Amino acid sequence: MNTELSTEQLLIQENTYKWAVDNLSVQDDFDHCHNLLSEQGLFALPVSESYGGVGADLLATLLSIESIAQVNPSIALYTAMHTVVLADLFHRYGTDPQKQQILPALTEGQMLFALPLLQSMECLHLPVDLKSDSQLFDVSGQCHQILHSEQAKTLVLPLANEEHHALLLAEIGHPAVELQPAHQLAGMQNLHWRHLNLTDYVFQQENVVNQQSHLLLERWHSLEALALSAVALGIMKSCLHHALNYAQQREQFGQPIANFQLIQAKLADIYAETELSRLLLYQTASLTDSEFTLTEALTVFHQAASAVEPVAEQTVQIFGGYGYIRDFPVEQLWRDAKFIRLLIGGSQQVQRQIAEALIAEQEGI
Amino acid sequence: MDFALDNMHLAAQQAAEKFALQYLSPLALEMDIADSFPQDIWQKLGAAHLLGAGLPEEFGGQGSDVISAALIGEALAYVSPAFSLSYGAHLNLCAHNLLRNGTEAQKKAYLPKLASGEWIGALAITEPNIGSDAMGMQCVAQQRDDGFIINGNKMFITNSPVADLLIFYAKTDTAAGKRGISAFLLELPAEGFSVSRRLDKVGMRGSPTGELRFDNVFVPRQNLLGKLNQGYKVVMSGLDIERAFLSTINLAVMRHCLEICIDYAALRHKQSTKPQQYDSLIADIYRWQRSTRLATYRALSLAQQQHRISKEAALAILTSSEKALRAAEQTLDLVQLMGFRSENVAQRLWRDAKLMVIGAGTSEIRRLLIARELLGQR
Numbered sequence: 001m002n003t004e005l006s007t008e009q010l011l012i013q014e015n016t017y018k019w020a021v022d023n024l025s026v027q028d029d030f031d032h033c034h035n036l037l038s039e040q041g042l043f044a045l046p047v048s049e050s051y052g053g054v055g056a057d058l059l060a061t062l063l064s065i066e067s068i069a070q071v072n073p074s075i076a077l078y079t080a081m082h083t084v085v086l087a088d089l090f091h092r093y094g095t096d097p098q099k100q101q102i103l104p105a106l107t108e109g110q111m112l113f114a115l116p117l118l119q120s121m122e123c124l125h126l127p128v129d130l131k132s133d134s135q136l137f138d139v140s141g142q143c144h145q146i147l148h149s150e151q152a153k154t155l156v157l158p159l160a161n162e163e164h165h166a167l168l169l170a171e172i173g174h175p176a177v178e179l180q181p182a183h184q185l186a187g188m189q190n191l192h193w194r195h196l197n198l199t200d201y202v203f204q205q206e207n208v209v210n211q212q213s214h215l216l217l218e219r220w221h222s223l224e225a226l227a228l229s230a231v232a233l234g235i236m237k238s239c240l241h242h243a244l245n246y247a248q249q250r251e252q253f254g255q256p257i258a259n260f261q262l263i264q265a266k267l268a269d270i271y272a273e274t275e276l277s278r279l280l281l282y283q284t285a286s287l288t289d290s291e292f293t294l295t296e297a298l299t300v301f302h303q304a305a306s307a308v309e310p311v312a313e314q315t316v317q318i319f320g321g322y323g324y325i326r327d328f329p330v331e332q333l334w335r336d337a338k339f340i341r342l343l344i345g346g347s348q349q350v351q352r353q354i355a356e357a358l359i360a361e362q363e364g365i
Numbered sequence: 366m367d368f369a370l371d372n373m374h375l376a377a378q379q380a381a382e383k384f385a386l387q388y389l390s391p392l393a394l395e396m397d398i399a400d401s402f403p404q405d406i407w408q409k410l411g412a413a414h415l416l417g418a419g420l421p422e423e424f425g426g427q428g429s430d431v432i433s434a435a436l437i438g439e440a441l442a443y444v445s446p447a448f449s450l451s452y453g454a455h456l457n458l459c460a461h462n463l464l465r466n467g468t469e470a471q472k473k474a475y476l477p478k479l480a481s482g483e484w485i486g487a488l489a490i491t492e493p494n495i496g497s498d499a500m501g502m503q504c505v506a507q508q509r510d511d512g513f514i515i516n517g518n519k520m521f522i523t524n525s526p527v528a529d530l531l532i533f534y535a536k537t538d539t540a541a542g543k544r545g546i547s548a549f550l551l552e553l554p555a556e557g558f559s560v561s562r563r564l565d566k567v568g569m570r571g572s573p574t575g576e577l578r579f580d581n582v583f584v585p586r587q588n589l590l591g592k593l594n595q596g597y598k599v600v601m602s603g604l605d606i607e608r609a610f611l612s613t614i615n616l617a618v619m620r621h622c623l624e625i626c627i628d629y630a631a632l633r634h635k636q637s638t639k640p641q642q643y644d645s646l647i648a649d650i651y652r653w654q655r656s657t658r659l660a661t662y663r664a665l666s667l668a669q670q671q672h673r674i675s676k677e678a679a680l681a682i683l684t685s686s687e688k689a690l691r692a693a694e695q696t697l698d699l700v701q702l703m704g705f706r707s708e709n710v711a712q713r714l715w716r717d718a719k720l721m722v723i724g725a726g727t728s729e730i731r732r733l734l735i736a737r738e739l740l741g742q743r
């Protein structure tokens with residue numbers, strides 16, 4: 001039974017973490033760090049060597065995301081949507097010309113996308129109408145909370161209806177694509193969030209990735225769940241790190257607050273939830289393709305997203321008043337944690353999907 | 366990282382599942398109601414080679430590892446957590462402890478009997494006045510030329526009312542604190558030793574628990590386990606592995622709860638009247654079970670590789686026990702509300718699960734232990 005990371009995985013994790021600590025700060029926004037990220041080769045990790053990438057496995061890529069998230073969760077999230085989600089989808093479902101066009105540029109960090117988070121949508125169905133026949137997609141519709149950056153030239157939209165499961169690639173700057181500033185969010189504020197209006201955008205064949213398999217969007221959904229979990233794990237690890245340091249340094253009643261049992265219990269709980277999320281993420285990311293299902297991925301996300309908010313909140317508590325002000329990064333970790341929590345919060349969608357899959361399995365459906 | 370069970374593990378697991386279904390399942394309800402320990406199954410368990418896991422073949426064992434042994438415990442606990450508790454006390458607390466710390470002669474004398482199921486083992490640390498502060502124990506062993514004279518009491522000792530071999534701890538140097546503790550082997554019955562009370566418990570019924578009295582009990586020198594005044598090490602290394610081992614009981618409780626909820630939800634699903642809280646509960650129990658299972662197997666696997674696992678084992682049992690208790694509470698809430706036929710099982714699992722946040726160190730102690738490890742305050 002092997003329960004530990006491989007040497008190579010450890011190396012990627014440690015190096016990325018050291019690099020992130022030295023080069024990123026919690027306030028940076030993505031555009032500011034973009035060049036640094038690509039120079040460091042972070043976009044190249046998951047891309048296969050034939051397209052100029054490193055060909056690292058899924059877990060190694062997630063470890064790099066977790067390490068960035070320990071310093072800046074927003075940057076980690078946007079990077080992850082490229083390295084964990086899109087790189088994999090283009091590899092699996094792109095045509096050769098699409099791969100040749102996209103993957104080398106993605107590797108270099110030269111191709112950034114604007115895209116939605118599937119977890120934030122009510123269901124897998126895209127809020128766009130499919131108007132014409134299968135040759136050309138003529139799409140109009142709206143989508144909230146598109147993740148965007150200044151350098152993003154292409155918009156990726158997932159499409160799912162009875163006949164089609166595809167990724168649609170739209171050109172940003174095209175008059176049919178309108179991106180407006182979104183509402184202010186509780187967390188992940190170092191990213192640009194946009195509302196999207198699409199008016200009769202006509203997609204040519206070469207800008208449509210895979211039109212058949214429903215597995216494509218299921219894969220997006222699963223990988224996004226793991227990506228978000230890696231970000232959540234980074235937040236939790238960072239919380240543990242800050243909480244342990246501060247508890248030993250801050251003195252009250254003539255001694256470090258770490259000596260108080262109520263503080264010790266919080267530290268233990270922060271560690272425990274972090275560790276459970278870590279093990280579940282790592283083990284699930286190591287599953288073979290046939291074992292890896294949406295249910296397993298959503299279970300990881302359910303765990304990480306449920307754990308991250310209390311972990312961050314308790315960390316702020318350990319900091320007392322100092323946790324509440326911007327002198328320390330913990331208030332930001334707390335807000336970023338809230339963002340992740342909100343993705344599974346109200347709708348119970350994730351819980352329902354897991355439960356229904358398990359019930360179906362039991363009934364042998 | 367694969368967390369994969371190898372063929373030896375799978376074989377142990379399958380054999381135990383089969384055994385549990387065939388022999389234990391029909392008795393589980395009666396064990397709970399009458400608080401009866403099914404002694405005859407014990408020999409069957411030995412005959413099925415399920416009591417020798419993690420013990421070398423030369424001592425009558427299966428030569429497998431502690432993971433195999435814990436997997437057997439998990440399979441038994443699915444049917445009866447109480448039975449699994451007795452199994453764990455016998456095999457891990459007593460036999461594995463003896464294997465780690467005993468002399469050749471001690472191992473030869475006792476392990477084959479424990480592995481075959483001819484004998485039942487137990488381990489006694491806790492006393493009426495000493496629980497979490499185990500090192501403050503008051504039981505005294507006075508040295509004589511040929512051995513020791515023991516006086517004192519022990520409390521809450523699993524298997525003690527039916528045990529043939531007891532490992533126990535006592536102070537051999539009352540002035541030396543934890544450095545004055547030694548471990549002993551005692552064959553039962555013994556003169557001056559008695560089970561003064563068989564405890565009537567709210568759960569884990571069928572796993573007999575006793576209060577013990579030592580009234581000038583003589584223990585020959587060759588039954589000192591480990592070195593004189595070094596019982597502390599024996600206790601501490603034993604407690605770590607015990608926590609990881611018993612954690613499998615919680616995994617089984619969660620699996621059972623999950624199955625009850627899914628069964629019921631499937632039924633209601635057909636009638637299209639499935640209440641929404643089932644989804645949350647099922648998804649929660651599933652993630653709790655999956656994640657604490659990894660924590661438990663990791664602790665066991667590291668222990669198997671001779672690593673120190675204080676933090677990992679405390680993590681495993683802290684999280685698995687609290688989540689199993691919550692799973693059982695909420696499962697019971699739902700089935701009771703709906704008058705479901707699994708009520709019998711659910712209420713038993715709920716009562717059984719409560720022990721696991723108390724025994725082998727309470728949740729509070731486990732949290733303190735983790736925090737001190739994190740803070741480097743060993």
Ligand SMILES: Cc1cc2nc3c(=O)[nH]c(=O)nc-3n(C[C@H](O)[C@H](O)[C@H](O)COP(=O)(O)OP(=O)(O)OC[C@H]3O[C@@H](n4cnc5c(N)ncnc54)[C@H](O)[C@@H]3O)c2cc1C
Binds near residue numbers: 727
């Ligand atoms: C069914 C059953 C089977 C058992 N089997 C065995 C066995 O086979 N062998 C054996 O040796 N023992 C056995 N035990 C004993 C078990 O390990 C103890 O019950 C347990 O360690 C707690 O000790 P206690 O009951 O004396 O509680 P106490 O130590 O008196 O604790 C009471 C409360 O105080 C809290 N507390 C104590 N110290 C602290 C502290 N420093 N900080 C914060 N809170 C604290 C505890 O968490 C708890 O909530 C068994 C117990 C039961 C119920």
